[in-house]
Amino acid sequence: MHPVILEVTERIRTRSLPTRERYLQRIDAAHHAHHANREVLGCSNLAHAMAAESKDEKHKLAGTVTPHIGIVTAYNDMLSAHQPYATYPPLIKRALMDVGATAQVAGGVPAMCDGVTQSQPGMELSLFSRDTIAMATGIALSHNVFDGALYLGICDKIVPGLLIGALTFGHLPAVFVPAGPMPSGISNAEKALVRQEYAQGKVGKDALLRTEAASYHSSGTCTFYGTANSNQMLMEVMGLHIPGSAFVNTNTPLRDALTSAAAQRVAALTQLGETYLPVGRMIDERSFVNAVIGLMATGGSTNHTLHLIAMAKAAGIVLTWDDFDALSAVTPLLCKMYPNGQADVNHFRDAGGMGLVIRELLDAGLLHEEVQTVMGTGLRRYTERPVLEEGALAFHPAPEASLNPDVVSTVEEPFSHEGGLALLEGNLGRSVIKISALKPELMHIEGEARVFDSQEALLSAFKAGELERDFIAVVRFQGPGANGMPELHGLMPPLGVLQDKGYKVAIVTDGRMSGASGKVPSAIHMTPEASHGGLLAKVRDGDRMVLDVHEKRLELLVDAAELAAREPATPSLLHNRHGMGRELFALMRQNVGSAEEGATIFDAVGEERA
Structure with a gap:
């Protein structure tokens, strides 16, 4: 394997030893050996759990020799990606009945659509929905009647929240079940x-x-390569999917066959199945290194510089932005999908998809191969693609070479020799930037700051014609502790207009950008955030700034003595505290960690912050 990848992996393992050991002790204590989990329930408890089931299902549940699977679903029929999940529980139950197992919908979790809430007040709940989903997953599984779980979710905060919940119940086997993209x-x-x-x-x-x-x-996941589809890539490269299932279109016979296979696979992983493999032991530091490399190689969403850190914490693993930066430097960019290309995930799948990319990375020594997956030991199984042969699910090797070199390249001739993200540092703090979609001439931007304390203020200045020049937009008080760290994707069209007119523009913010952003240089997730002592609060209109990707530098070019003498801006954030449900999330705003810590209310072993 590449020596840098081995070095980073060992660094993560070493720093995580105390929290990882404590986590494994906890999931081992939660595991009841040699019998079904529901055997610990009293008769009244179990009677309540199976009251609505059929006679045959009650008979199986009353025994202790057949697996019982919990379904945690993010179904609603407002998200196009999640609408297909309406039909999944009956399909899953039939598939499990064929192998003598049973299932129940353990619970639903909230699932909001960032596409609907983009640039709306509701977006200020979006990031916090991730930890809410994790807690809802915990409630669903708290009944303690399940021997394994299936997780039905796709979009932005939903899969990270589900995985945090799944890892908190790490003594249970877990398989994630996608629904597929729309045409x-x-x-x-x-x-x-x-x-x-x-x-x-x-x-x-x-x-x-x-x-x-x-x-x-139509129904199905949006087809651009944003956070939702980056989630699906991650579940594949981490071995939490049935191989090749991430980007099979929704509502097709192959999609249904993969769902049935996922149901039967999780039954086989229970302690009453073929091989007991709890998700908390299956996923380790190598799995998360593979996830980061997959993110870099495909040009995935910047949101995962938050989510992967939070997900790793749930397993007692301490992942940092420095790890992302080091891995990005040795990971070639193999994919061109919107926003760093014009192809969508259907084109990516048809060019060879995840099977081809994983094989390229494995053969080059850029992924850990001997990891545990839901298919057993070894990631090589994920170099296959699923097909139907006479109505039965089968797997064939991915194409030997890309079927569309404009969409999927090779390690020898990548689109870039470095991955899609970089870490920027300087006197303002630390931030991340998506570089896979940036033109070479935009890797260095130096200019005057134009400061805004809200995205609405920037849009107003644009509409008034005040931004027809070179500048670096500073959009501050957008961090998790200020207003929940909303995505600021609505700023991309006006900034893109200015860029197309020939102006050199960039944005620096303690907020987030959409996973589909990248055309405009965007230093995001700035830590420390403006409302928590960050120097961003002292920037003034006209201050000179430099953003340099090659030097990994973001600097405010103002004398240190002058900065020390300045009073930080203190805009009122009261309008971010009320309306559209924001009142309900005050405790999260007060207790959330920094962006670099994953912007989560949980610590490294899934406990609430003090």
């Missing part, structure tokens, strides 16, 4: 163009809505 709609280039035309007032709302509806047009 391709209009091109991403056309969609982006109409968005920019709307921002300039060249087209009206009717034209914009027609374009958006032609892009997001």
Whole structure:
């Protein structure tokens, strides 16, 4: 294996020893050996649990020799990606009945759509929904009647929240079950163009809505390579899916066959199945290194510089931005999907998909191969693609070479010799930047700051024609402790317009950008955030700043003595405290950790922060 990957892995393992040991002790204590989990229940407890089941299911549940699987679902019919989950529980139950097992929907978890809440007040609940989902998962599994669990979720905060919950119940085997992308709609280039035309007032709302509806047009996951599809990539490279299932289209016979296979596989992993493999022991530091490398190699979402840290903490593993940076430096960029290309995930799948990418990385010594997966030991199984042969699920090797070299490249001839993300440091603190979609001339930006304390203020300045020049936008008081760290993706169309006019523009913020962002240089997740003592609160209009990707530098070019004498800005954040449910999340805003710590309320072993 590549020596840097081995070095980073060992560094993570060593720093995580105390918390990882404590975590493993806890999941071992939760494991009841040699019998079904429900055997610890009293008769009244069990009677309540099986009251609504059929006679045959009651008979199985009353015994202790057949696995019982909990289904944790993020179904709702507002998210196009999650609407197909309506039919999954009956399909899963039939598949389990075929192997003598049973299942119940253990509980539902909230699932909000960032596409609906983007640039709306509700977006301030988005990041906090992740930890809420983790807690809802805990409630679902607290009944303690299950021998394993299936997790039905796809989109942005939902899969990370489900995995945090699954790892907290790490004594149970776990398989994640995707629903697949929608068919391709209009091109991403056309969609982006109409968005920019709307921002300039060249087209009206009717034209914009027609374009958006032609892009997001059916059930299934949105097809651009944002956080939702980055989630699916991660579940694949971490071995939590049935191989090749991430990007099979929804509502197809192959999709149903993969769902049935996932159900039967988790039954086999229970202590009443073929080989007991609890998810807390299956996933280790090598799994998370593989996840980061997969993220870099595919140009995935910046949101995972938060989520992977929070997910790792749930397993007692301490992952840092320095690990991301070191791994990115040795990981080639193998994929071109929107926003760092025009292809979507359907084109990616058809070019060879995850099987091809994983094989490229394994053969180059860039992934840990001998990890545990839901298929057993070894990631090599994930170089296969699923097919139906006479109605039965089968697996074939991924293509020997990319079927579309413009979408999937090779380790020998990558799109870039470094991964899709970088760490920036300087007197402002630390931040991350997505570089996979940046043109070479945008790797260095130096200019005057234009400071905004809200995204609405920047949009107003744009509409007033005040931004027709080179500048670096500072959008502050957008961190997790200030207003929940909303995505600021709504700023990309106006900034893109300015960029297309020839102006050199960039953004520096303690907020987030969408997983589909990347065209405009964006130093995001700035830590410390402005509302928690960050120097960002002292930046003024006209201050010179430099953002340099090659030097990994983000610097405010103001004399240190002058900065020390400045009073930080203290805008009122009261309007971020009320309305659209924000009142309910006050405890999270007060107790959340920094972006670099995963912006979570949990510590490294899943406990609430003091």
